[in-house]
Amino acid sequence: xxxxxxxxxxxxxxxxxxxxxxxxxxxxxxxxxxxxxxxxxxxxxxxxxxxxxxxxxxxxxxxxxxxxxxxxxxxxxxxxxxxxxxxxxxxxxxxxxxxxxxxxxxxxxxxxxxxxxxxxxxxxxxxxxxxxxxxxxxxxxxxxxxxxxxxxxxxxxxxxxxxxxxxxxxxxxxxxxxxxxxxxxxxxxxxxxxxxxxxxxxxxxxxxxxxxxxxxxxxxxxxxxxxxxxxxxxxxxxxxxxxxxxxxxxxxxxxxxxxxxxxxxxxxxxxxxxxxxxxxxxxxxxxxxxxxxxxxxxxxxxxxxxxxxxxxxxxxxxxxxxxxxxxxxxxxxxxxxxxxxxxxxxxxxxxxxxxxxxxxxxxxxxxxxxxxxxxxxxxxxxxxxxxxxxxxxxxxxxxxxxxxxxxxxxxxxxx
Amino acid sequence: xxxxxxxxxxxxxxxxxxxxxxxxxxxxxxxxxxxxxxxxxxxxxxxxxxxxxxxxxxxxxxxxxxxxxxxxxxxxxxxxxxxxxxxxxxxxxxxxxxxxxxxxxxxxxxxxxxxxxxxxxxxxxxxxxxxxxxxxxxxxxxxxxxxxxxxxxxxxxxxxxxxxxxxxxxxxxxxxxxxxxxxxxxxxxxxxxxxxxxxxxxxxxxxxxxxxxxxxxxxxxxxxxxxxxxxxxxxxxxxxxxxxxxxxxxxxxxxxxxxxxxxxxxxxxxxxxxxxxxxxxxxxxxxxxxxxxxxxxxxxxxxxxxxxxxxxxxxxxxxxxxxxxxxxxxxxxxxxxxxxxxxxxxxxxxxxxxxxxxxxxxxxxxxxxxxxxxxxxxxxxxxxxxxxxxxxxxxxxxxxxxxxxxxxxxxxxxx
Numbered sequence: 001x002x003x004x005x006x007x008x009x010x011x012x013x014x015x016x017x018x019x020x021x022x023x024x025x026x027x028x029x030x031x032x033x034x035x036x037x038x039x040x041x042x043x044x045x046x047x048x049x050x051x052x053x054x055x056x057x058x059x060x061x062x063x064x065x066x067x068x069x070x071x072x073x074x075x076x077x078x079x080x081x082x083x084x085x086x087x088x089x090x091x092x093x094x095x096x097x098x099x100x101x102x103x104x105x106x107x108x109x110x111x112x113x114x115x116x117x118x119x120x121x122x123x124x125x126x127x128x129x130x131x132x133x134x135x136x137x138x139x140x141x142x143x144x145x146x147x148x149x150x151x152x153x154x155x156x157x158x159x160x161x162x163x164x165x166x167x168x169x170x171x172x173x174x175x176x177x178x179x180x181x182x183x184x185x186x187x188x189x190x191x192x193x194x195x196x197x198x199x200x201x202x203x204x205x206x207x208x209x210x211x212x213x214x215x216x217x218x219x220x221x222x223x224x225x226x227x228x229x230x231x232x233x234x235x236x237x238x239x240x241x242x243x244x245x246x247x248x249x250x251x252x253x254x255x256x257x258x259x260x261x262x263x264x265x266x267x268x269x270x271x272x273x274x275x276x277x278x279x280x281x282x283x284x285x286x287x288x289x290x291x292x293x294x295x296x297x298x299x300x301x302x303x304x305x306x307x308x309x310x311x312x313x314x315x316x317x318x319x320x321x322x323x324x325x326x327x328x329x330x331x332x333x334x335x336x337x338x339x340x341x342x343x344x345x346x347x348x349x350x351x352x353x354x355x356x357x358x359x360x361x362x363x364x365x366x367x368x369x370x371x372x373x374x375x376x377x378x379x380x381x382x383x384x385x386x387x388x389x390x391x392x393x394x395x396x397x398x399x400x401x402x403x404x405x406x407x408x409x410x411x412x413x414x415x
Numbered sequence: 416x417x418x419x420x421x422x423x424x425x426x427x428x429x430x431x432x433x434x435x436x437x438x439x440x441x442x443x444x445x446x447x448x449x450x451x452x453x454x455x456x457x458x459x460x461x462x463x464x465x466x467x468x469x470x471x472x473x474x475x476x477x478x479x480x481x482x483x484x485x486x487x488x489x490x491x492x493x494x495x496x497x498x499x500x501x502x503x504x505x506x507x508x509x510x511x512x513x514x515x516x517x518x519x520x521x522x523x524x525x526x527x528x529x530x531x532x533x534x535x536x537x538x539x540x541x542x543x544x545x546x547x548x549x550x551x552x553x554x555x556x557x558x559x560x561x562x563x564x565x566x567x568x569x570x571x572x573x574x575x576x577x578x579x580x581x582x583x584x585x586x587x588x589x590x591x592x593x594x595x596x597x598x599x600x601x602x603x604x605x606x607x608x609x610x611x612x613x614x615x616x617x618x619x620x621x622x623x624x625x626x627x628x629x630x631x632x633x634x635x636x637x638x639x640x641x642x643x644x645x646x647x648x649x650x651x652x653x654x655x656x657x658x659x660x661x662x663x664x665x666x667x668x669x670x671x672x673x674x675x676x677x678x679x680x681x682x683x684x685x686x687x688x689x690x691x692x693x694x695x696x697x698x699x700x701x702x703x704x705x706x707x708x709x710x711x712x713x714x715x716x717x718x719x720x721x722x723x724x725x726x727x728x729x730x731x732x733x734x735x736x737x738x739x740x741x742x743x744x745x746x747x748x749x750x751x752x753x754x755x756x757x758x759x760x761x762x763x764x765x766x767x768x769x770x771x772x773x774x775x776x777x778x779x780x781x782x783x784x785x786x787x788x789x790x791x792x793x794x795x796x797x798x799x800x801x802x803x804x805x806x807x808x809x810x811x812x813x814x815x816x817x818x819x820x821x822x823x824x825x826x827x828x829x830x
Contacts, residue, residue, distance in 0.1 A: 012438070012454075013441065013451055013452070013453075013454070014441055014442065014445050014451060015437070015438040015439060015440065015441030015442030015443075015444075015445060015451070016438075016442065016625060016626075016627055017438065018433065018434075018435050018438040019433075019434070019437075019438070019454075020433050022430070022434075022456075023427070023430040023431075023432065023433040023434070024430060025430065026428065026429055026430030027429065027430030027431065028430075029430075030429050030430060036428055036429060036430070036458075037428075037457065037458070037463065038428075038455060038456065038457050038463070038467075039427075039428070039434075039454075039455065039456040040453060040454065040455050040456075041437075041453065041454040041455075042452065042453050043452070048452065048453075052453075210431060211431075212431060275725075276719075278698075278701075282701055282702055282704070282705025282706070282710075283693075283698035283699065283700070283701025283702040283704075283705065283717055283719065284698065284702045285698070286693075286697050286698025286701070286702075286719040286721075287697055287698040287699045287701075287702045287811075289697070289698075290697025290698065290719075290721065290811070291697070291807070291808060291811070293772070293773055293774060293807055294774070295697075295721070296721050296722065299721050299722075300721060300722040300724070300725050301718070301719055301720050301721055301722060301725035301729065302698055302717075302719035302721075303716070303718055303719070303729065304691075304698065304701040304705075304716055304717035304718070304719060305716050306701075306705065306710070306711050306714050306715055306716055306717075307711070307714075307715040307716060307759070309715070309759070309760065310690075310715055310716035310758075310759055313758050313759065314716065314718065314729060314758060314759075343725075343728050343729060344722070344724070344725055344728065344729075345724065357708070358708055359708060359709070392706070392708055393706060396702075396705070396706070
């Protein structure tokens, strides 16, 4: 079964805003076995919308539309759908009551303009919106079933999952069970990863495999389909065992989690605390770790010691160490880690010192060089890595991930 | 004159990748007075591509296509264009030589597959690609002039600016001069800003005005058009003076720069150094500041003291201050700033302590509360702010921007 995705709105048409909804919807529909053939975006133009609805309705069986359900005169999806099917708009009392309730729950009265949001083409079935004022609706235009959803991403996502996807599954009379599993990897590029697991396609022809780069991590996506939950679980277990055999320590998470999330889980589970000393990563490790609510349980501090004097003053790195080996050296990184651990009283301390570029590289220590220090209950170690030159922004991310991965390997494999 | 934008590729069609090219191109074309009527995305499918080219070629005068110019069998834009106009593909010797030169400049020989990239429909004019292996091309399909560009964003952007936009300006026989000016504001939401400057439309009918939210900053975009550079400059000066009168200190930059960039400029210009002490912002201020190459010139350190013990140990915040007033208090923020300035020897020190949420709020200090300390040559000050509840991720950004803005107001206006 084929589907198209339509995005509406002048901000998208004129390029003021990037359309992220269409990619999200495409990925979700493809997971259920629907083939997306086209995405289209047009502006807030009644004529253009109605024409597009008719066109798309002739090409495929399912169409998902986002946007144009707000209360303003520019919100034209309802009117355009009515025009495309030659119907009038009717007031839906139940939706009106829900919109009024939404406002009164916020101690406000409904502005008159919002009444528009309860008007639907006569043949439409309303899709209620539990998290906003814009209800959606579904109706047939030409040969296709259309689903109209709000453009606000959290509202769209919730309604897609709870109201649209179940209806689509019934439409395709598909009793199969579906699940998508995400495996996070680090330390291997997307193309190298694809090559390394190329046999997967012949060994597991029943599982669709995808790759998604979240630099510097790469996610493997397994699209599973089976006659029961148990059948999916069996498929999954076999595939996961195969990937573990193939990729070993490069697998960061079998639940699609990021490195900072995995580190957080490990520290919480083992009741451990962490301190960080950052030079080249400039606070990025701390920022990542503290994006998680409750991170104060395990994250004590990061000393972002950019100046050498700060390394000495805050972390007690001996000036002689920096003098002799340089700020970017195994010795300085080790002293930073030891100092951060001592000052904070943390169980573990991680330190970074490197050259993110574009300037500051030397033949001996080119841009892309990073030294990572790790101090723990059994002492301090330090390693140097060299990555190919990349933009500063990418180097910071790569360095921060490499440091967190160092701690992960130590905690999980003691390696 | 009307234009459409087409994006091609299975990663985009299936939702594995978000299409950011189309919004970029739309914004650039709209700046030159072309009206974008539609964006479309299809996958790597010869039939679907050729049909789409013919459709779009009947609807508008200009079409920009991205993607499908690579060396693999999935890269079908050349073939589909040839099919749409009923032509064969010819080898272009000059393009072939350029592709070979690209590889030999990297000490590699050209793989045979890349020969495909020098094949174009007979009537096409080649658009050379100075930064990659995929040349583009332009030709007429139906009534429209098509421009085919690579999907890799930096290559697309360079070719759009240097080869496509000048050709389009000649097509519309437009001798006007164009410029877009960006004004960065902070401290006023997008809708409030729109309301505040609503008279602009009547006072300056010749200037198109746009708004673009880069949370928590909002950019004003001025689309200027004039018969000469001097005419544009006059328009710009009048408009800028009007905005300065209207918005005052809320204008962060007349050059579209972000708060961290503006702070960097100010510190460099005045030969000043900065230290930061972060609690609720968790390293984000340091990360922003160090994204700029050469930031080590003015940024000395950030002590991300998440645990109270780290505030005491690293920044000498008296335990009694935290005990008496709490970690989130004007007193603690002031002590953090004073400690960071003393420890680092910086000219200025900025400190944040607040509640990013979702937990940790109290009736007296709800989520969204932040205390900002600022220590400088004339002493230490501290202020408390309270923002409406937002997600943790947004609160961190808002807090970090508010802190940098505090320093900006002090340095620029001594307020």
